[in-house]
Amino acid sequence: MTSRPTILLTGAGGQLGVELAVLLRPHADVIAADRARLDLADADAIVAAVRGARPQLIVNAAAYTAVDLAEKDAALAHAVNGRAPGILAEEARRIGAVLVHYSTDYVFDGVRTTPYPEDAAANPLNVYGASKLEGERAIAAVGGNALTLRTSWVYGLSGKNFLLTIRRLAGERDELRVVADQIGVPNWSRALAEATARIVSAGMASLADRSGLYHLSSTGAASWCEFAQAIVGDVARPRVIPIPASEYPTPARRPAYGVLATRRFEEVFGFALPHWRLALQRCLAEPAAPPARWPRSPG
Numbered sequence: 522m523t524s525r526p527t528i529l530l531t532g533a534g535g536q537l538g539v540e541l542a543v544l545l546r547p548h549a550d551v552i553a554a555d556r557a558r559l560d561l562a563d564a565d566a567i568v569a570a571v572r573g574a575r576p577q578l579i580v581n582a583a584a585y586t587a588v589d590l591a592e593k594d595a596a597l598a599h600a601v602n603g604r605a606p607g608i609l610a611e612e613a614r615r616i617g618a619v620l621v622h623y624s625t626d627y628v629f630d631g632v633r634t635t636p637y638p639e640d641a642a643a644n645p646l647n648v649y650g651a652s653k654l655e656g657e658r659a660i661a662a663v664g665g666n667a668l669t670l671r672t673s674w675v676y677g678l679s680g681k682n683f684l685l686t687i688r689r690l691a692g693e694r695d696e697l698r699v700v701a702d703q704i705g706v707p708n709w710s711r712a713l714a715e716a717t718a719r720i721v722s723a724g725m726a727s728l729a730d731r732s733g734l735y736h737l738s739s740t741g742a743a744s745w746c747e748f749a750q751a752i753v754g755d756v757a758r759p760r761v762i763p764i765p766a767s768e769y770p771t772p773a774r775r776p777a778y779g780v781l782a783t784r785r786f787e788e789v790f791g792f793a794l795p796h797w798r799l800a801l802q803r804c805l806a807e808p809a810a811p812p813a814r815w816p817r818s819p820g
């Protein structure tokens with residue numbers, strides 16, 4: 522008889538973490554650690570948490586995701602996104618565990634006009650992207666059993682994200698001016714968590730055998746403006762007006778194009794995520810989320 526595996530889930534209070542905490546439970550005993558329970562900026566705390574829990578799988582859903590704030594807070598972004606994943610990977614290797622980690626399309630500079638494969642050259646434009654790339658490389662350098670899943674434009678019904686911002690503004694304004702010259706793929710946190718749970722359900726040996734770097738994303742592509750229009754729906758008010766990114770300056774530069782090619786994931790795991798419009802429809806059909814269990818600071 523095989524015993525139920527233990528999963529240590531970090532970032533359990535985030536958009537993806539909240540969904541994972543629910544969806545991984547049928548497959549394992551989940552130790553769900555939010556930032557208060559495990560601060561990834563604290564290297565000693567990471568080591569102690571892994572050695573204390575002795576999980577068969579670590580799922581790292583924690584990250585410093587405030588892309589604009591990271592420009593001024595580079596040391597913390599690099600500690601959480603760059604160094605911590607390497608420590609998790611090292612500790613996982615020490616106890617024979619697998620690591621599942623998430624990364625971002627912002628490792629790319631966005632000069633391509635066709636979807637990025639995993640082995641395309643990374644060239645981040647901002648501190649967040651550079652810190653996430655450092656994390657990917659730290660995991661690869663350890664050489665243990667680890668899957669790094671890059672995704673993009675994550676949204677959900679809790680936390681802080683584009684969908685919730687557009688919904689709020691739609692109730693306040695007659696007109697929304699939204700960037701139309703940055704192209705990517707919106708990804709519902711639920712769909713990402715479902716995909717993760719599905720690959721975890723195949724068992725630890727199967728996961729370990731499939732170690733590597735993957736793009737995990739819905740299909741299709743959209744500008745922020747098209748995404749906003751799809752959120753608002755077919756209504757007369759508010760009107761969604763396309764603007765160039767140059768009219769919406771932000772502290773961090775963002776890639777103009779970040780569509781991820783997902784063929785490797787599909788071939789290795791045998792399934793694809795739904796088109797982003799379908800995932801959005803499913804998300805919008807959900808009942809409103811309860812208040813966030815972990816209050817989030819603005820930024």
Ligand SMILES: NC(=O)c1ccc[n+]([C@@H]2O[C@H](COP(=O)([O-])OP(=O)(O)OC[C@H]3O[C@@H](n4cnc5c(N)ncnc54)[C@H](OP(=O)(O)O)[C@@H]3O)[C@@H](O)[C@H]2O)c1
Binds near residue numbers: 532
């Ligand atoms: N959000 C996106 O658009 C996006 C796009 C591409 C890739 N990704 C990647 O997808 C993964 C999941 O992101 P998400 O969208 O779920 O982000 P999120 O909602 O911001 O969640 C990240 C979680 O990490 C926690 N965290 C931050 N600093 C921490 C620290 N020092 N120690 C422990 N936990 C810490 C946050 O806690 P607090 O709430 O307390 O800060 C938050 O709960 C990340 O790897 C992210 O880089 C996200």
